[in-house]
Amino acid sequence: MSDAILQTNGLSKVFTSGKGKKVKKVEAVKGVDLEVKPGEIFGFLGPNGAGKSTTLNMLTTLSTPTSGKAMVAGFDLLKHPQRVREQIGYVSQAGGADTFANAYENLLLQARLYGISKPEASKKAKELVERFQMMEFADREARTYSGGQKRRLELALGIVHQPKLVFLDEPTTGLDPQSRAYFWEEIKRLKEDGMTIFLTTHYLEEADNLCDRVAIIDHGTIVAVGTQLELKRQIGAESIIVEFKGEKDTESAKVLFGSLQFVQKIIAQENKLYLYVQNGEGLIAEVLRMLDKEKIAIQTIGLSRPSLDDVFLQKTGRSLREGKQ
């Protein structure tokens, strides 16, 4: 037995649309195996449409898996979804604060739905209002809140019953940098309180700064799992990024460098070529010399330590940072 707080085996979801002969099947999630350890902040990374939300919906009992198994917070997701619901907290991307009620009313109802007694629930509501610094606006209806204020209430709603495991779906999407920093601190505090956090994000900074471990999902499949450091080590020490004027130049440069020994891996993306190497500084001159010899003009050249985006690029062939899909 593992001590994981969340474990999935071959978790899959197939959406069927259409009728009769025109049945269309879309495999949104294809056999996902995940393991989340108690007390960690686990980041679930992927571009839109990769299967992040579908996976999250299954893990939070909102949608039934087509196949596969999962243990969530100590209970079998398929056999005892009701027990799972009692154990987990969930903050959706949409948020879900009741806009026609104030913060106290929102928190009170949420606590009561988890079976907390009325006096206990109002005590809890007051505590959370203070903890998330909502005193100033907690008496107003939530429809008057700013994005950051509403988000604070929604995070509070997700943890009102002190769940062991909290799912946060894109917790900081659409927030200004200041609010984002505030949320990172609050999420770290939840961890200090002993909660396990499972969050999805497409912000690399978020995954880098906040998460203990990350999994990258693409086209419904997990393509990488590990600590950020482990993942970065997998792809080499540094990358030389050369930007060309056109795709044609990029392609010819790719052929030029592709066969060289010191290049561990090479990826071309639009006008940019990524060369993954051990000793970038020493090789820049060499790269420039070779390009000059072949008369391939460049726009820019740069050196970077591998980021999570490089990991992403290697594993999926796309960049999260530039991907606007």
Next chain:
Amino acid sequence: MKDIYLMFMRHLKKSLRQPIWLILGLSQPILYLILYMPLLKNTGVGAASATGEIVKMFVPGMLVIMGMGALFAGFSFVDEIRQGIIARWLVTPTGRVGLILSLVLNQILTLFTQSCILLVIALFLGLNVPFMGIVLTMILILLIGVTMSSFSYAISLSVKDEGVLASITNTVYLPIMLLSGIMLPISLAPNWMKNMALFNPFYYVVEASRSLFAGDYSNMMVVKGFAIMMGFTLLAVWLAVRALNKMTA
């Protein structure tokens, strides 16, 4: 049960903060009552064309219209789906059936209040019906409310879009309303229309409430009206719960 109560109180609070809905639902039948019903007096419709008889014939239809108005319950619900409120509740241990029932109950309370107001106005306009007839009709109207609001929630959950909901609702609402003899009894209609009305469940309900208003409790139409409406009530609630179970955020 406690969950139903907690949820219901929340819906009630929300309704009370937007009393506009109560008034909007009432405005149409009241306008018909005041600006349309008087026309009937001179058309020779209704048993003796006496004002009392016309009110007796016309008011049941207006009550049914209000009951069918519960079909529009989905609009604020779609908004709650989009805001993630429903998904948030679904992840709590709250029961699915209770969630739907709490919403339906709130609609029913609104409908009951509206019906009472309409009946009081009708009394001033000369309505004179046995109390038992009113009580039974009210039960029938509330069953319509349960059916229509549940259908509305079921549709909202599968389309999740006000525009689509509006076009479905409007497409269904008008023909059903016209073919049930809400304004004037179907007995005035040509044969082909009478035959079509036989397929409209609300035709039976309107006829049943007119019989009840007339004090004719043992009429077959009353039995049919209740039987059909109870069947639809169960079907609609079941569909709504099923749609809720299938909903994904």
